[in-house]
Amino acid sequence: MLLAQESTIYTSNLKDYSRAVALFKDNQYASAQYLFEKVGDETQNEEMKSDCAYYDASCAVRLGHPNADVLMESFLETYPTSSKSNQAYTEVAHFYFNQENYTEALRWFEKVDENQLSAKDKDRFNFQKGYSFFSSKNKKEATAYFNKVLNSDVYGPQAKYYLGFMAYEGDNYQEANKYFDAVSGDEKYAEKLSYYQADMNFKSGNFEKAIELGQKAMAKSNAAEKSELNKIIGESYFNLKKYNEAIPYLVAYKGKKGRWNNTDYYQLGYAYYKQNDFENAIAQFNKIIGGKDGVAQNAYYHLGESYLKLNKKQEALNAFKNASEMPFDTAIQEDAYLNYAKLSYELGNSYQSVPSILLGFINKYPNNSSRSVVEKLLIDSYISSKNYKEALVLLEKNKTPENKEAYQKVTFYRGLELYTDRSYTPALQMFQKSLGNAMNAEFTARATFWKGETEYVLNDYNKALLSFKQFIGMSAAAATPEYKNSNYNVAYAYFKLKEYDSAGDAFQKFIDKVKDDKTRITDAYLRLADCRFVTSKYWPAMDAYNKVIELKSVDADYAYYQKALCYGFVSKNDKKTEELNSFVAAYPKSSYRDDALFELANTYVATNKQDSALKTYDRLISEYKNSAFTARAILRQGLVYYNSDRSSDALVKFKKVAAEYPKTPEALEAVATARLIYVDGGKVDEYANWVRTLDFVEVTDADLDNDTYESAMKQFEQNNTAQAISGFRAYISSFPNGIHALKANFNLAQAYYAEGQKDKALPNYEYVINQPRNEFTEQSLTRTAQILLDSADKQKAIPVLSRLENEADLSQNKVFAQSNLMKLYYENKDYSNAVVYADKVLSNPKTDNNVQSDAQIIIARSAMQTGDEAKAKAGYAKVMPIAKGELAAEALYYDAYFKNKEGKFEASNTSIQKLAKSYSAYRLYGAKGLILMAKNFYGLKDSFQATYILDSVIKNFADFPDVVTEAQTELSRIKSEESKTNSSIAN
Numbered sequence: 001m002l003l004a005q006e007s008t009i010y011t012s013n014l015k016d017y018s019r020a021v022a023l024f025k026d027n028q029y030a031s032a033q034y035l036f037e038k039v040g041d042e043t044q045n046e047e048m049k050s051d052c053a054y055y056d057a058s059c060a061v062r063l064g065h066p067n068a069d070v071l072m073e074s075f076l077e078t079y080p081t082s083s084k085s086n087q088a089y090t091e092v093a094h095f096y097f098n099q100e101n102y103t104e105a106l107r108w109f110e111k112v113d114e115n116q117l118s119a120k121d122k123d124r125f126n127f128q129k130g131y132s133f134f135s136s137k138n139k140k141e142a143t144a145y146f147n148k149v150l151n152s153d154v155y156g157p158q159a160k161y162y163l164g165f166m167a168y169e170g171d172n173y174q175e176a177n178k179y180f181d182a183v184s185g186d187e188k189y190a191e192k193l194s195y196y197q198a199d200m201n202f203k204s205g206n207f208e209k210a211i212e213l214g215q216k217a218m219a220k221s222n223a224a225e226k227s228e229l230n231k232i233i234g235e236s237y238f239n240l241k242k243y244n245e246a247i248p249y250l251v252a253y254k255g256k257k258g259r260w261n262n263t264d265y266y267q268l269g270y271a272y273y274k275q276n277d278f279e280n281a282i283a284q285f286n287k288i289i290g291g292k293d294g295v296a297q298n299a300y301y302h303l304g305e306s307y308l309k310l311n312k313k314q315e316a317l318n319a320f321k322n323a324s325e326m327p328f329d330t331a332i333q334e335d336a337y338l339n340y341a342k343l344s345y346e347l348g349n350s351y352q353s354v355p356s357i358l359l360g361f362i363n364k365y366p367n368n369s370s371r372s373v374v375e376k377l378l379i380d381s382y383i384s385s386k387n388y389k390e391a392l393v394l395l396e397k398n399k400t401p402e403n404k405e406a407y408q409k410v411t412f413y414r415g416l417e418l419y420t421d422r423s424y425t426p427a428l429q430m431f432q433k434s435l436g437n438a439m440n441a442e443f444t445a446r447a448t449f450w451k452g453e454t455e456y457v458l459n460d461y462n463k464a465l466l467s468f469k470q471f472i473g474m475s476a477a478a479a480t481p482e483y484k485n486s487n488y489n490v491a492y493a494y495f496k497l498k499e500y501d502s503a504g505d506a507f508q509k510f511i512d513k514v515k516d517d518k519t520r521i522t523d524a525y526l527r528l529a530d531c532r533f534v535t536s537k538y539w540p541a542m543d544a545y546n547k548v549i550e551l552k553s554v555d556a557d558y559a560y561y562q563k564a565l566c567y568g569f570v571s572k573n574d575k576k577t578e579e580l581n582s583f584v585a586a587y588p589k590s591s592y593r594d595d596a597l598f599e600l601a602n603t604y605v606a607t608n609k610q611d612s613a614l615k616t617y618d619r620l621i622s623e624y625k626n627s628a629f630t631a632r633a634i635l636r637q638g639l640v641y642y643n644s645d646r647s648s649d650a651l652v653k654f655k656k657v658a659a660e661y662p663k664t665p666e667a668l669e670a671v672a673t674a675r676l677i678y679v680d681g682g683k684v685d686e687y688a689n690w691v692r693t694l695d696f697v698e699v700t701d702a703d704l705d706n707d708t709y710e711s712a713m714k715q716f717e718q719n720n721t722a723q724a725i726s727g728f729r730a731y732i733s734s735f736p737n738g739i740h741a742l743k744a745n746f747n748l749a750q751a752y753y754a755e756g757q758k759d760k761a762l763p764n765y766e767y768v769i770n771q772p773r774n775e776f777t778e779q780s781l782t783r784t785a786q787i788l789l790d791s792a793d794k795q796k797a798i799p800v801l802s803r804l805e806n807e808a809d810l811s812q813n814k815v816f817a818q819s820n821l822m823k824l825y826y827e828n829k830d831y832s833n834a835v836v837y838a839d840k841v842l843s844n845p846k847t848d849n850n851v852q853s854d855a856q857i858i859i860a861r862s863a864m865q866t867g868d869e870a871k872a873k874a875g876y877a878k879v880m881p882i883a884k885g886e887l888a889a890e891a892l893y894y895d896a897y898f899k900n901k902e903g904k905f906e907a908s909n910t911s912i913q914k915l916a917k918s919y920s921a922y923r924l925y926g927a928k929g930l931i932l933m934a935k936n937f938y939g940l941k942d943s944f945q946a947t948y949i950l951d952s953v954i955k956n957f958a959d960f961p962d963v964v965t966e967a968q969t970e971l972s973r974i975k976s977e978e979s980k981t982n983s984s985i986a987n
Contacts, residue, residue, distance in 0.1 A: 013043045017052065024055055033059035050079040054088060061095045068095050086116045090125065102132040127155035139166050157182075173200040207236035227254035235267060243271040259981055262288045266299040278306040285319075286944035289978055294328035301332045303944065304339060314913050315937075317343040318948050321351075337361050338370055345377045345384070348917030350926035351956045353390035354381040359398075375402075382406040387920040388414035405439040412447045417921070419454060420884045422850075428454040441476035448474065449482040449489075456493060465493035487513065488520055495527055504531030522553040529562065538566040554845040557583070557590035565599065573607050591809050594620055598629040601636065610640050626773050626807060631661040635670050647677045655690070661772045663696040663742045671697055695737045705731075709740035716747050725751045742768060746776040749783065758787045769800070773807065782813050789820060798824055811846050818844070819851045822858055831862035838862075853883040857890065864894075873898045889919035889926075896932050905936035912936075927957040931967055943978050947971060 020035035033056055040052030057071035065071075072092045076085060093108035109129040117125055130145030143166065146159035160182045167176035177200070201210035214233040218226060234249030250268040253260075269284030285303035288296055304319035320343065323336035341361045344354045358378040362371060379402065382391040388410050395407045415430030431451040438444040452467030468490045477483050491506030507528040511521060529544030541562070548559035564579035580600040584593060597620040604613035617633040617640075624630055638653030654670035654677075661667050671691065678687035691697050712727025728748035735741060745767040752761035761783065768780040781804040788797035798821065805817035822837035838855040841847050847855070860875030872894070879891040892915040899908035912929040920926055930953050937945035950971040954964050 013039050013045070013048065017043075017048060020052075020055065024059065027062075029059040029062045033063070050075075050082045051084065053078060054082065054084045057088065058091050061091050064098075086113045089113075090117070090121065094124075094128065097128045097132060102135040105129075106132045106136065123149050123152045123155050127152070127159060130159065134166070139170070142166065168200060176200060205239075207240050210236045223254075227252070230254075231264075238267050238271060241274075243274040246271050247275070255981075260287075261982065262291045262293075262299070263295050265982070266295050269299060270302060273302050273306055276309075278309045281306045282310070282315075282942070286942045287978070287982060289943055289947045289975065289982060292326070294326075297323050297326035297328045297332055300326075300944075301336050304336065308339075313343055313347055314909060314933075315942065315945055317347060317349070318945055318952075321952070322948050334365055334368065337364070338368065338374070341374060342377070345381050347913055348385065348920055350912075350916040350920055350923075350930050351952055353387045353394070353920065354385040355387075355391050355394050359394060379403065379406045382410045383413065385920060386413070386918050388417055389921050404437050408434050408437040408439050408443050408447075411437070412443050412450070415447070415450060415454075417885060419450065419457075420850075421886070424454050424457050428458065441474070442480060445471055445474040445477040446480050446482055449477075449480070449486065452489065452493075456489070456496070459496075461493050461496040465490065465497065468493055484514060484517075485510070485520065488524060491524070491527065495531065500531040500534045504528050504535070507531065518551070522548060522551045522555070525551070526553065526555050526559060529559065533562060533566065536569070538569045542566045557587040557592055560587065561590075561592045561596055561599075564596070568603060573603055577603050577607070591811065594624040594627040594629050597623075598633060601633065605636070605640060610644060613640060628773060628775055628777070628809065630773070631657055631664055631666040634660075635666045638670060639673065642673060642677065647681065650674075651677055658694055661774070662694065663737070663771055664774045665743070667696065668739055696741060697739065705735050705738045705740065708734060709738070709744060712744065713747070716751060721751050721755055724748075725755070742771055742774060742776065746780060749780065753783060753787075758790065762787050769803070778804070778808055778810065778813060781807065782816065785817065785820065794824060795828070811844070815841065815844055815847050815851065819847075819854060822855060826858045826862060829865070831866050834858050834862050849882045850884075853879050853887050857883070857887055860891075860894065869898070869901070886919075886922050886925075889915060889922035892919065893925045893929050893932075896929060900932050900936055900939075903939065905939040908936045909933055923957065924960055924963070927953055927960050927963045931963065931970060934967075934970060938974055943974065946974055947978075950974070 016035050017039045020032045020039065023029075023032035023035065036052045036055040036059065040049055040056060043049055043052070053071075053075040057068060057075045060068035060071050069092055072088050072095070075082070076088050079085070082088070089108055089111040093105050093112060096102075096105035096108060099105075105128065109125070109132065112125065114122060114125065126145045126148040130142050130149070133139075133142035133145060143163060146163050149155040149159045152159070164176045164178070164182075167173070167178075201207075201213060211233050214229045214236070218229050221229060230249045230252040234246045234251075234253060237243070237246035237249065247268065250264075250271060253264065255261075255264065265284045265287045269281045269288075272278075272281035272284060282303060285299050285306065288299045288303075291297075291299065300319050300323040304316045304323060307313070307316035307319060317340060320336045320340040324333055324340050327333060338361065341358050344357045348354065349357060355378060358374055358381055361368070361374055362378065365371070368374075382388075382395060382403075383406065385391060391410050392414055395403055395410055399407070411430045411434040415427045415434060418424075418427035418430060428451065431447045431454060434447040435444060435451065448467055449471040452464045452471060455461075455467060456464035468486060471477050471482070472486050472490070477486070487506050487510035491503050491510060494500070494503035494506055497503075504527075507524045510524050511528065514521060525544050525547040529541045529548065532538070532541035532544060545559040545563040545566070549556045549563070553559070560579070560583050564576055564583055567573070567576035567579060577600065580596050580603065583590075583596050584600070587593060590596075597616055601613045601616035601620065604610070604616060614637055617637045620627065620633045621630055634653050634657050638650045638657070641647070641650035641653060651674055654674040657664075657670040658667045658674075671694065674690075675687055678690075708727075708731045712724055712731055715727055716724035725748060728744050728751065731738065731744045732741065732748065735744075738744070745764040749761040749764035749768065752758070752764070765780040765784045765787070768774070768776050769784060771777075781800055785797050785800045785804055788794065788800060801817040801821045801824070805814055805821065808814040808817060818837050818840045822834055822841055825831075825837060826834035835858070838859045841851060841855040856875050856879040860872045860879060863869065863872035863875055876891045876894040876898075879887060880895065883891050892911055896908045896911035896915065899905075899911060912933045915929045916926060930949050934946045934949040934953075937943075937949065950967045953967040954971070957963055957967075
């Protein structure tokens with residue numbers, strides 16, 4: 001019974017299996033798969049189970065089930081010896097092929113035994129395996145398998161097409177044409193073949209044919225192919241030099257993946273260039289960024305040419321510079337270098353000095369036909385570049401006869417530059433070098449004048465006077481800009497030498513000759529008046545002082561005061577008194593008002609108007625508690641009382657002076673006069689008791705005190721400085737609180753200072769300024785401040801300068817204090833106080849241009865630091881007309897900076913070009929200016945200029961790392977933006 005049952009099941013399975021096979025052959029794979037799975041699960045027959053597993057997987061393959069490969073691999077793993085294994089390998093390979101997974105298909109094709117395949121299956125196998133190799137870029141194996149089906153009706157045309165395509169890709173156009181011609185009648189391939197044949201003709205140099213085939217293929221091509229055909233046709237016209245026809249096709253090209261490369265931009269740019277459409281040529285050429293090949297060199301050269309045609313010389317300079325640095329075409333390189341050199345001479349250059357560029361060209365191309373022109377430019381460039389420092393280095397190395405005149409001029413201008421920067425000793429050396437190469441009479445005269453100016457500033461007045469006189473005696477002097485003021489300079493040299501008659505005559509000569517310089521004329525009248533005053537020519541002095549008053553000079557108060565004094569010297573004390581009273585009323589804020597009150601009181605004394613004198617002294621003492629005249633006024637009151645036999649009143653005043661102004665000359669005189677009162681009154685003991693309370697009077701040692709001081713003073717007056725120092729030190733050591741302690745400390749400080757021993761002078765100056773206000777206070781404060789400003793710890797100067805500002809009688813000392821406080825506060829980053837003092841400096845009409853420009857710069861810099869760019873802009877605008885040297889470079893840079901911020905890119909570039917032309921010596925601002933210029937060009941859509949300038953900054957300004965970092969950041973930003981449309985740019 002069991003056997004019968006098994007036989008029944010087997011019979012049933014066999015029936016289902018046969019039915020499933022029939023369905024399979026009838027392409028009813030879903031129904032067949034169901035039965036194969038059912039039989040496979042039920043049968044115990046291994047052969048039948050194996051066949052069912054194969055057919056189940058094969059149905060899944062044909063039905064495209066995602067697990068078909070898993071089922072087939074399971075079959076092969078479970079039944080490796082099955083007669084259907086080869087068929088299974090083939091099925092899986094075809095499955096993966098249909099899935100376009102050619103790598104996996106190849107793995108299974110490799111397992112197939114080709115000998116077991118039927119002829120029909122073998123063609124399919126060979127084609128698909130060949131195509132899988134083709135897709136995997138294995139052209140050699142692909143070719144071998146495609147060749148096996150060349151004669152197949154089904155697969156032959158496809159194989160020929162792909163063999164042709166591989167030959168086309170390998171630039172074997174003869175082979176490609178052979179295969180393409182074989183399938184050209186097949187409409188399925190005709191459209192594609194037109195494109196390939198157009199491209200092959202283009203690449204073979206058959207440009208006319210390429211154009212014909214390309215235009216024929218255009219209508220039947222998709223968008224991507226049309227883009228490529230536009231490129232083929234456009235470039236074919238380009239190669240045929242038919243640039244007008246090329247342009248519309250080159251423009252229509254969409255690029256690879258939507259991005260052009262440098263060659264694409266070059267061809268379109270060059271086509272525009274040949275049509276004289278320079279604007280469009282520039283628009284294309286300047287998109288070529290980072291090119292380092294012959295195409296880029298050619299493009300940059302023609303970019304330079306295009307810029308020149310449109311008179312954009314700065315842009316042309318950068319383009320020619322780039323082309324000149326590329327070696328791919330030596331003729332282009334040489335001509336680009338020549339253009340770069342000429343433009344650098346004309347415009348200036350922030351990258352390197354113009355003379356070094358011109359000299360570099362001559363050295364590199366000694367046989368160039370333009371050599372003689374460049375040599376002339378070289379000589380002139382030493383002057384026109386204004387980069388005198390670098391020019392001097394080059395000239396020192398090339399001391400040829402033809403460069404001698406250039407050397408004379410460059411040393412002269414370098415001297416002026418150093419003089420402007422207040423480096424007077426090096427400036428003097430430059431003027432002397434210039435005079436040592438006297439080739440040009442005009443510059444010999446000018447160097448002589450400025451040598452005198454420098455000697456004057458260095459306090460060598462005798463030499464300065466000689467230089468000024470030599471200048472005036474030169475025939476070429478009259479044509480120089482310095483000649484106009486020469487008598488003025490001679491006059492001042494005489495004035496400093498205290499040769500007042502000669503000084504006055506020279507001031508008068510200047511006044512007679514010059515009519516259009518109000519500032520100097522006014523000053524000349526003032527100094528003429530002083531000279532006549534000093535030489536007791538009071539009426540001429542008064543005439544000159546009246547001129548100063550009429551001209552409403554800032555020194556009108558001083559002139560009025562001096563004129564009043566003159567009346568006293570011509571025995572007109574009533575007029576003197578009247579004028580002094582008028583002065584006090586007319587000039588309530590004058591620094592000479594305390595002088596006038598003191599002089600008025602003295603005049604009242606001289607004319608026996610003691611009550612008026614005493615009231616005027618009281619007024620002075622009340623209104624000017626810290627004046628240098630206060631102690632003297634109290635002393636004079638005492639003397640008035642003494643001379644009027646009012647001894648007790650006199651003693652009150654003398655004791656007040658001694659108590660409040662100890663160690664001053666006034667205190668010493670007060671003690672001496674008080675002594676007379678006590679002696680006359682027979683109160684010597686009372687005097688002695690009083691004097692013992694004064695630490696600056698040692699009665700018993702008075703003679704020795706005086707003798708010791710007088711000895712030192714004698715050496716000091718004879719300019720025997722070393723002996724004077726020794727004498728004053730001895731006096732201070734013996735009499736630290738002596739009668740002459742104040743003067744001794746001051747004179748010792750002066751002697752040390754004159755010898756350059758400033759550190760030693762400082763304690764003695766400090767001694768003086770720590771005493772009550774005296775005649776030496778102001779000068780000691782000034783000297784102390786100067787010493788501290790030159791020290792390692794400048795900040796210690798601040799309290800001294802603050803005192804000097806408040807106590808100075810001389811306006812130049814007040815300006816000195818305010819200008820240095822301004823600088824110190826700025827250095828401390830105390831910008832609000834820096835601006836306060838800058839405003840004070842600017843409000844003083846006696847401030848010279850250098851200090852005014854310093855003040856404006858500090859206002860502008862402080863505003864930048866605090867983010868107030870509007871105020872900074874206004875500050876720099878005020879600096880521009882008066883600044884020189886580095887300050888002028890800074891002002892120009894910020895002028896460009898603010899114009900860039902306002903989007904005025906071309907105007908900003910104009911300022912930067914001026915900076916490069918006139919101030920190339922100041923490399924920091926040159927470098928910063930170039931970064932601004934790059935930003936301007938990018939704002940003007942000129943990518944080449946922007947990136948090239950930034951790249952040049954990175955290469956040429958390593959000595960300014962912050963600037964290089966900024967350039968790198970900006971360059972990366974621009975390249976990142978441009979890489980979106982130019983495939984030649986690396987992100």
